[in-house]
Amino acid sequence: MLASLVSLSDRELVDSLDRVAERDRATNAEIIAHLVLIEDRRIHLDWGYPSLFVYCTERLRFSEDCAYKRIQTARAAARSPEILEYLEGGELTLSTIKLLAPHVDKPEGPELVEIARGMSKREVERLVAARFPEASRPRGPSLRVRAIDGENFKLEMTVDGDFLALLERAVDLDRHRNPEGDRVRILREGLELQVAAAEKRKFKATDKPRPPKPGETRSVPAEVRRRVHLRDEGRCIFIGKDGRRCDATSFIEHDHVKTRAQGGKHTVENGRELCSRHNGRSAELALGKERIERAKVREARRRDAQAALRTSGFSAVEARDATAHAESRLPENAPLEELLRQALARLGSRIDTGKGRPARAVYPTEPPPGSGGCSEPGHFWVGRALPASSLNP
Secondary structure (H helix, E strand, C coil): HHHHHHHHCCHHHHHHHHHHHHHHHHHHHHHEEEEEEEECCCHHHHCCCHHHHHHHHHHHHHHHHHHHHHHHHHHHHHHCCHHHHHCCCCCCCHHHHHHHHHCCCCCEEEHHHHHHHHCHHHHHHHHHHHHHHCCCCCCCCEEEECCCCCCCCCCCCCCCHHHHHHHHHHHHHCCCCCCCHHHHHHHHHHHHHHHHHHHHHCCCCCCCCCCCCCCCCCCHHHHHHHHHHHHCCCCCECCCCCCCCCCCCCCCCEEEECCCCHHHCCCCEEEEEEHHHHHHHHHHHCCHHHHHHHHHHHHHHHHHHHHHHHHHCCCCHHHHHHHHHHHHHCCCCCCCCHHHHHHHHHHHHCCCCCCCCEEEEEECCCCCCCCCHHHHHCCEEEEEECCCCCCCC
16 A cells, blocks of 8 residues: 555645545544444344444444444434534544533533534533533542453552542451451452352352242242353343344343243243343344333333332332232323322222321322422322322322
8 A cells, every 4th residue: 555655746645645534534424324323223232232332343343442432423413413514524523522422412512513613622622611510520430451461450440538448447357367468359359249249139149049939920030040040151142143142241131032921931941141232122023112112111100109109108019019009900101190199099098097007198299188288290299198088099
């Protein structure tokens, strides 16, 4: 390549580089446009990649920094398409768009993008800092890892005073076993305990497993979770369209090959481990995106109702059972207020029984007459409980 340029005059070399830079900006904008659609259609998931970042670094061979900036730019362009035009024209760069991206959806977003056209990175930094001083402040604890050789790494951490005090306290308490005060040893042992506790909580890991209960249960039996986890080695086993296995180890979830909605059972053969992204994608492919979106709305409404009941003094079991009863009596798209009315009607008979139940209840939107309470529209008021007849389900 160099040989073909050596014979060019200075003027020809400058003109040639101008044309290459123009093509580069156009190509960059085209890459960003592709990434917008790739993420929107979730194509990277179908090809076995757990995230768009992994897709960019492993399949497209972008550097990590380049992948991050292009993804941020693609997400900003999805919300503000004119960014692509400004990128191609050289009025905005990947670095300046990365600074603008968190603010594109805000009311000041369109004006901010227009002002930033033609600015340098430092000028855009000052512009964003002036408009959003809170977002420009340094973040909390951070960590940086750098390889020293094939087996050793240098770990640089920024921590707060509480973390440092906790570490020094652990060193002092362990001096009889660790007289040198080796902090790496302290951190390693702490991490080993954390991993063991997390595996026990998430995958039911234990040295003395209990035999599974007979019959089908609502939740996945612990023995099934353990055996599936051991078989899949704590990695996502999703296979993409080109045969690539995802292999992610973060956000791993238990999934059913044949979904519960399709009659699937809690068995080892019907179980598998998927990362959260591929778990969601598999559900969309099996049940349809609209059905999954409706399920997410219902789940969010269910959590809000249970949280309101828990805040009012009802136990987790009472809140869960009352919410389930209310859902069975209501249409799928019933509003949260109606769900709470039905749940309170279910619990109402238990409020004034004299058996020590909490004398508090939650009422949607408006407090009951004569209660002296007040609320704002769209909120829930918590006050003294009234007889079930006053709830008017």
